[in-house]
Structure formats: C-alpha cells, structure tokens
Amino acid sequence: MQKLIIKGKKVLSGEIKISGSKNASLPILAASILTKKTTLKNIPEVNDIFTMINLLKSIGFKCNFKKKDKSITISTNKFHTQNNVAPYRLVKTMRAGVLVLGPMLNKFRKAKVSLPGGCAIGSRPVDLHLMALKKLGAKIKIKNGYIHAKSDDGLKGAKISFSKISVGATENAILAAFGAKGKTVLSNCAVEPEIKDLIRYLNKIGGKITTKDRKIFINGVKKVKSISYRVMQDRIELGTYVIAASLVGKKIAFKNVEPNLIKTELKVLRKMGVKIKVTKNKILIFGNKQLKKIYLKTAPYPGFPTDLQAQIMVLMTQANGVSKISENIFENRFMHVSELKRMGADITIKNNQAVIRGPTHLSGAEVMATDLRASVSLVLAALIADNRTIINRIYHLDRGYENLEKKLKFCKANIKRV
Numbered sequence: 410m411q412k413l414i415i416k417g418k419k420v421l422s423g424e425i426k427i428s429g430s431k432n433a434s435l436p437i438l439a440a441s442i443l444t445k446k447t448t449l450k451n452i453p454e455v456n457d458i459f460t461m462i463n464l465l466k467s468i469g470f471k472c473n474f475k476k477k478d479k480s481i482t483i484s485t486n487k488f489h490t491q492n493n494v495a496p497y498r499l500v501k502t503m504r505a506g507v508l509v510l511g512p513m514l515n516k517f518r519k520a521k522v523s524l525p526g527g528c529a530i531g532s533r534p535v536d537l538h539l540m541a542l543k544k545l546g547a548k549i550k551i552k553n554g555y556i557h558a559k560s561d562d563g564l565k566g567a568k569i570s571f572s573k574i575s576v577g578a579t580e581n582a583i584l585a586a587f588g589a590k591g592k593t594v595l596s597n598c599a600v601e602p603e604i605k606d607l608i609r610y611l612n613k614i615g616g617k618i619t620t621k622d623r624k625i626f627i628n629g630v631k632k633v634k635s636i637s638y639r640v641m642q643d644r645i646e647l648g649t650y651v652i653a654a655s656l657v658g659k660k661i662a663f664k665n666v667e668p669n670l671i672k673t674e675l676k677v678l679r680k681m682g683v684k685i686k687v688t689k690n691k692i693l694i695f696g697n698k699q700l701k702k703i704y705l706k707t708a709p710y711p712g713f714p715t716d717l718q719a720q721i722m723v724l725m726t727q728a729n730g731v732s733k734i735s736e737n738i739f740e741n742r743f744m745h746v747s748e749l750k751r752m753g754a755d756i757t758i759k760n761n762q763a764v765i766r767g768p769t770h771l772s773g774a775e776v777m778a779t780d781l782r783a784s785v786s787l788v789l790a791a792l793i794a795d796n797r798t799i800i801n802r803i804y805h806l807d808r809g810y811e812n813l814e815k816k817l818k819f820c821k822a823n824i825k826r827v
C-alpha cells in the first residue's frame with residue numbers, strides 16, 4: 410500500500426495550479442447519460458472520476474478520456490447495449506454514484522442503483538433523493554440493497570420542498586426534473602457553486618432551469634443537444650492549498666482562479682491574521698507567524714464548507730488562544746482529530762464541537778488517513794511538523810486530489826510517495 414513521506418518545516422513559495430472540480434464533474438458526468446454525446450473539459454484525474462466513468466461504461470456508454478487536455482467524451486449509439494443497473498461494487502466506493510438515478514429514470518424509465526451505505530464521516534442516507542424522485546412520480550422499492558425505481562409513463566413536474574439542505578439530493582432532483590413533463594419547483598435547495606455549474610451545463614444541452622435564492626425552477630424538456638463544456642475549478646482544492654499556504658507559505662500564488670468561490674474562506678483567514686492579496690483572478694498568500702484564534706461553524710454554501718473543516722483545524726493549532734469549530738453537516742467528521750493529537754495538537758471534542766488550543770508544536774509521526782479531507786489535513790500538519798511524517802492509506806487522497814505531491818513539490822515541499 411502506498412504511503413506519503415513528508416519532511417516538515419520547509420517554507421514554501423511559488424505557484425499552485427488548481428484543477429477542475431471533482432464535485433462539479435461528478436453530477437455533470439451523470440447528466441451526460443441524458444445526451445447522445447458530450448465532451449467535458451477540465452476533468453481532474455482522480456479516482457472518484459474514474460469510478461464514475463466506470464459506472465457510465467457499465468451502463469453502456471463509451472467514454473474516451475484524453476489525458477493530454479483532461480477531456481472526456483461520453484457517447485452512446487444504437488449499437489451499444491444499455492443497461493439500467495448501477496452496481497454495488499462501484500457505488501459503494503463513491504456515494505455520488507447514486508446521482509445516476511435521476512438521469513437513468515429519464516432515459517430508460519427504470520433504474521436499479523445500489524444503495525451507497527454509510528461512510529467514515531457519517532450515516533449519509535439518501536432519503537431526500539428518494540423523496541424528490543417519488544414526488545416526480547417514480548415508483549421506488551428497496552430490495553436486496555438496491556433502489557429499484559421506475560416511471561412507466563415518464564416523470565411529471567412537481568413542487569418539492571427539502572426538509573434539509575442536501576447537495577446530492579438537489580442535484581438528483583434537478584437531473585430527474587430536467588426531462589419530466591411540465592414544471593418543477595424545488596425549495597430549500599443547496600446552492601453550492603457545483604450545483605450552479607450543473608445547471609449551466611444542463612441549460613447548454615437544452616434545459617430550461619432558473620434559480621432564485623434557495624429555489625430552483627425547472628421546465629422539463631425532451632430535446633437534448635450534444636455539446637462541449639468546461640467544468641469549473643475545484644474550490645475545495647483551492648481552499649485546501651490556500652490554507653496550506655497560510656501555514657507554511659512565504660509567498661504562494663494562485664493564478665487564473667475565481668477568488669469569489671472562496672470568499673467566506675478568505676474572510677476567515679484574514680480574520681485569523683493571514684496576509685492575503687486578491688486581484689481579479691489571482692490570490693497571493695504571504696502567511697503569518699502571529700495567527701489569531703477564531704470560532705467557526707460549518708454550514709451549507711455560502712457558509713464555511715465542511716470539506717475544509719479538517720484543513721482549517723490544522724491552522725487553528727497554530728493560532729494564539731482557544732479556537733472552536735462546530736461541525737454542522739456530518740455527525741462523525743472529526744476522525745482526523747485523534748491523528749492530529751498524536752502529532753501533538755491540543756484538541757478536545759464535545760458533541761459536534763472541537764476546541765483547539767494553540768499554538769502547539771507539531772511533531773512528525775506515522776499516521777493514518779481516514780477519509781478524503783481528513784487525509785489532506787494530515788498532509789498540512791506534516792508540512793509544519795518537525796521531522797518525518799508517514800501518512801498511510803493515501804488511497805483516500807487519490808480519490809480527490811490531483812497531483813498533490815507534484816503541486817507541493819513545485820513549491821519546494823519535501824514530499825514523496827513510496
């Protein structure tokens with residue numbers, strides 16, 4: 410099994426390039442089921458994307474990934490045998506697999522998709538996805554670990570209000586309502602930039618979708634165009650490296666980025682005392698040795714993202730005083746804490762709140778990655794720790810961070826994969 414070995418305490422400087430967004434690519438790849446042919450650009454080469462590609466292939470699509478320009482062409486023709494099953498072996502490794510449910514119901518009027526099950530950060534049910542599909546007229550049964558859904562007469566537009574804000578359920582509902590007969594109004598939706606990107610893509614293939622605050626209005630369409638689309642950049646990857654730069658950066662530049670995508674995060678970092686310069690499409694981070702404590706809570710966009718909670722916690726270990734962070738999205742997302750404590754962090758957990766006393770000196774240790782964002786937080790901790798840190802189980806990292814070692818090495822980090 411591969412490991413990362415990092416020798417910390419090196420001051421980093423240079424430029425970090427940001428890849429295409431994993432979380433925007435996944436629903437857009439699922440949406441390509443609706444088309445005859447789609448070319449997507451700026452697709453990150455990470456394992457979750459390959460899992461989705463394998464899922465599309467197993468359904469019967471032809472997928473041609475071009476490494477050179479990070480594009481993928483997904484196509485179907487009458488000679489491909491199509492299959493309406495999304496198998497357990499693929500959905501279990503990546504929950505976003507369940508996003509094929511909405512498009513498959515539109516395309517085939519029936520779908521059998523494995524229930525994704527729980528994961529390290531919480532139970533993560535799909536009840537809201539299923540509620541939305543049922544409201545659109547789908548008949549749904551759960552049998553042998555699979556969701557069996559059908560819509561013999563096609564889906565029909567409906568008014569749907571989500572009891573809780575969910576990114577995935579909003580996406581599945583949009584994807585299903587896209588081809589439903591008539592109008593759909595979704596209320597209390599997630600409004601993450603990745604959802605806006607999905608809507609931009611769907612409108613380009615012929616959709617009629619508008620938004621207002623947390624409402625989404627969808628006029629069902631039947632005609633679908635074949636197009637080419639460039640996926641947005643990864644705001645969580647950007648946020649991760651901006652936090653890394655705040656920890657160990659002398660001067661790190663992020664060019665050709667959209668600073669507005671991480672407006673909340675930049676505000677938090679400035680409050681903590683990080684020196685930041687932002688221009689139209691560039692962010693410069695100068696770091697700061699005198700960081701201030703902060704109280705934070707994770708929340709749906711535009712709030713502070715749960716996907717950056719573990720990373721900002723590492724920065725909190727270097728701030729003066731007692732910082733606090735409440736995790737409001739997932740019930741079990743503090744798995745990185747015990748590993749950070751093994752490196753010397755002073756953190757206590759009470760219910761959904763972590764209390765971080767700083768500044769603490771971190772020292773290298775052998776640690777274990779538990780999920781995607783927890784793993785990257787260990788990389789950040791290793792960058793400021795004394796001596797050598799060995800990070801095990803880095804397959805979690807490879808699910809979502811493209812060329813992590815290469816990007817950090819480019820800024821002179823001492824990091825290698827063995």
Ligand code: UD1
Binds near residue numbers: 533603
């Ligand atoms: C997406 C992101 C993930 C991010 C999360 C929250 C992708 C591929 N993944 O995950 O990186 O951490 O948003 O920003 O985009 N819930 C229910 N019932 C449901 C669905 C969700 O109770 O049917 C709950 C979840 O357990 C969780 C909360 O709603 O407590 C938010 O989850 P959700 O927004 O759905 O996360 P994902 O779409 O799975």
